[in-house]
Amino acid sequence: MKCFECSCRGATIATVIAAALCLALPVLSKEEEFMPNQPDAIPTFLIIGTAKGGTTDLFGQLTAGPVNFDPDRPDPPFPHKSNKELAYLSRTGIDGIKMLPQKQQYMEYLELLGHPCGNAMRGSIFRECFTANATKLFTLDATPTYSFSAVVPLYLRELSGSSKVIMMIREPVERAESLFRHYVVTGTRWSDKHIDDLAIDFFKAINADKGLETALQQAANCSYGDVVCLANSWRDICGFTLMESQENKLFAAGLYNYALAVWRYHYFKPGRVLVMDSHAFFDRRMDAMEKVIRFMYGRPMLPSEQKLAEGVFHHKSTLKSPKMILSPPVRQKLSEFYEQHVIRGLFQTLMDMRDEGAWMFGFNGEPWRACPGFEEFNAAGKSKL
Template identity: 25%
Template sequence: MTIRSAVPAELRVAGRRAAVQVGRASAGWRPVPDFLVIGGQRCGTTSLFRALMDHPQVRRPNLHKGVNYFDVNYSRGQRWYRGHFPVRGPGSQTRVFDASGYYMVHPLAAARIARDLPQVKVIALVRDPVERAWSAYKHELARGFEWERSFLDALRLEDERLDGEVDRMLRDPDHQSFNHRHHAYRRRGEYADLLAPFVAGLSAERVLVVESERFFARPAEQYERVTSFLGVRPHQPARFDRWNARPGSGMPDAARDLLRRHFAEHDERLGALLGRPPAWRVPA
């Protein structure tokens, strides 16, 4: 048991509220993020987050891995957002960041980020979208957010579940769609479409795409790409751990075939963005 877990839940909640109030009051002395990890879900974002936390020049939000500001908390305002970050003194070489696996897919997030943080850099992790969809399904099932016991049935229901949800979110920026957030198994793997508004709003130079297959196969090499992109000094964590992994076996063949056909065109367009085929499309 950790010291934090030993503290009663109501006291932890009260402490977080007090910290946010103090942060909001001192927002003028707090930075906005220098970079964002925008997802994707089940693509290794937690593993990269942990590795970034090891860098002596990088600082995370004070209370959470991610603040979820540009997706579900935008109405709280920028002072609320800035209040989550550590104070940075004049001339400091530290970089602060925020991470949310929902930023990449939320229909309003890219425009909000480009408008509010035009100089920000973003890092997107992508993974074989077939395996990502299966991992996400198991994740949502384990959390109780998915109740279809058949992955194929969940895939077949996706269009019905998401029908009209994006339009509703665009009409009502405060609307939070449960189905869009938890049941978008195919949609979250259509990476070229999801990355396009970030490239358009920020420029390709400010968007770094990291394939999780390459990150986990050669973490030191990919971490060096990340630190170079961020403009921080070279650094290597003592170890790279894989967080929140779920076993990848057991996907029904029919679901795999359906998804592989669905993502063929999307993978080609991602390859055009990367300048090479995605790692999962390269023969072993």
């Protein structure tokens, strides 16, 4: 991962000072603590995170028949036809007012989630149904589109403030290549493009819009611990046309530090968010699923869940034609962009979130080792054990 090591070099003086302060202060956060699932949480669980970061994989691990309908399972199952990629809350036309309990879009969302009261009439009949059935079924929404949305956390806060969220993060340069490759191999788009073309156009779009350039610089100037500044900056960035094209989202959706701030400011609660390193999820499936099950249900893995996790082998794609790989100069430019907007503050953000009660998994090996704050983050984590 030499290319990534380049993107993580050069910690600023501010980073060094912040790291020193973190080392000097006592660790105030407590060990991970299970928070009971709330029966009125709609949905019960959310899996969000970067595309090609493992959301589909994790969804399958949780909803596969052998584990979902295991007779020894002590928890409510998910709907028989649980659907991934609803992406309902990030669709055009969603209105926060209409998402309130028993309003039109709220009922539509319940039905899509497979909730037993999705088809119930409103009013007293709905309330009776909810009281009788809310604890008989868990609901699950899983999509990458929520992770970088500036409005979904607001909708969800009004809809249900008690859902548990699993957010998955993958090294941004590698993620962009992997997602581009996915689209090309599946024939969905960009069969006639080189990934360099998209990256160059992405930077051209930034340079052509002085307002966007200013918004990005303001975001980069926010101190790492200023969640309001980071969240407001991401809201402003999302208002530009850059985020409207799939080509630009290929790269802009990797700005995790800003997107995390919106969720952290508007929605995340102690004990109800798990931030997971996608690389560790792919490479250490058993450990990852053990953490997920403990976070979601507060119990050890069942034999059926262990068997399913053991049977997974992560196939790294060998379909890497030259058009699917960034050229060295373009890779370097993209790495420097992510270093400024993601890498420099990522581990400080993760450390702050952990101190606020968020669960963490991974981030203790490659490809993060050369990043600013890596050593401090993991040293503090070990001191809690």
